[in-house]
Amino acid sequence: MGPELRAAKSGMHGDVSGDELNSVMTALEPDQLISAKEKYHFPRRQLTGGETIVFWALRVYLVFMLGVVVFQLWTAAAPR
């Protein structure tokens, strides 16, 4: 750990100097800071009609196939 970071870590809950701040800011990209991640979020995108259909189709596929799994388990467990 570099001297600046060591100082910053040992100085928890206190202010840090410009050099110490620079050390963290140099090592990390701006959007890697936790405060930036908590403050900024990617905006929601609108799904097109085609995309919505594909989303629903795969959801129906999953539910149907899970039904098939339950059916297989039920037939396997049923007394012969």
Next chain:
Amino acid sequence: MQETTPAAKPRVIVATQSGIVITHEDIDRAHDREQVSVTRARHGFLPRMRLFWLLIGPGILVMLGENDGPSMLSYAATGAKFGVGFFVPFVVLTFLMACVVQEMTVRLGAATHRGHAELIFDRFGPFWGWFSMVDLMIGNFLTLVTEFIAIRAGLGYFGVPPAVAVFGALIVLAVALMTHRYWTWERLILAAAMFNLVFVPVALLAHPNFGAVGRALLTWKPLPGLTQETVLILLANIGATVTPWMLFFQQSAIADKGLTTRDIRMGRLDTALGAALASIAALATMLATVPLFLHHMPSANFEAGEFAQALQPFIGHWGAALFALGIFEAGMVAVVTISTSSAYAFGEVARRPHSLNLPLREGKSFYLVLLVEAAAAAGLVLIPGIPLVYIVLIVNVIAVLAMPPALLFLYMLVNDHEIMGEFVSPPWANVLALGVVIILIGAGLLYGISVISPNALALIGAR
């Protein structure tokens, strides 16, 4: 990007005069990144190797983590049922599919510094986000149950009582978390994950016919008959390499490790190396059980301990013991990685702190979700009379069935210019990804046909 009000106040450790807030997590990550920057500035072979050493981790962990208890049992069952043939190259193909899929998470994590669940909620909203979370949580919980089944069965071979085996595994999980440091945690779990290669000496003890292996790799023959059992094994082998938790884990781990777009190449190498190691371990497990096929020994519904006992006449006491230890290790490493993927996803969605760099007091919810989920799964395994074989079957099948919807989110995110910029998927990557989706849906439909109308399957097989 849009500004939002944080759900929870940032964990202030150091508030600078300029108003920028730095957390404990930032400082730890900055330390790791400092090492990378210093090493990258140097030239020569050794610094390149050191850079690779610093940047590997998520890819190897995710691939060897997916070589988990049910996966190894699935490979063992494949070798015992079909011997050397079609499934040898098929398993290699499934790891190539895993590479294609996981490479997308490398780019996504490095370009956005965000976890997979967070991006799904941000870009597609809570309606679709919760669907993906429910898929993940149910799948992860069921998979964790099977990991504890593997731990119980593996240690059971040595006479360890089930409660001791399961409780001991929970303690190991908790100890790994006590480092409160992503880097240390990653190195510890990497070392444990390498033990997955114990199946290689076990396979050598079984004296495999390498000529037959080579022929199978080139010709995909002999082909198995198209029966319900073959389709189940096919699905189980796909589910053994490509599952939803892997997407969530690797992307979140890359964000937690602090990889950036400059590290994508190394992230790809990490993923490819992980896939190579995992496929070697998978093939070795398959070859280790081929003697059961050659001697026509039935192995249906075998658990790990029974495989080890059945193999003992062919690979000796030490070989059988190593096989059982390998199954234990596979379950143990997967318990750690899968429960971590759940905790990452929960933290990202609930906007709670989520990092392995967090001290306990700052990451209570993260560590609590991780441990409670694992403890609940462990408890279920200890209930007397619970149909463990059925649960293993369900888990392998559900993993394959849940992949196409999960891959759709990944495909759309990795092609999203707004968040990926220049790192959107190139056309060749999209073609490969669509190929994987088609194979997964095709396998799922084949499974559906085999269950609903086995006669139709016989007709398909006859053509």
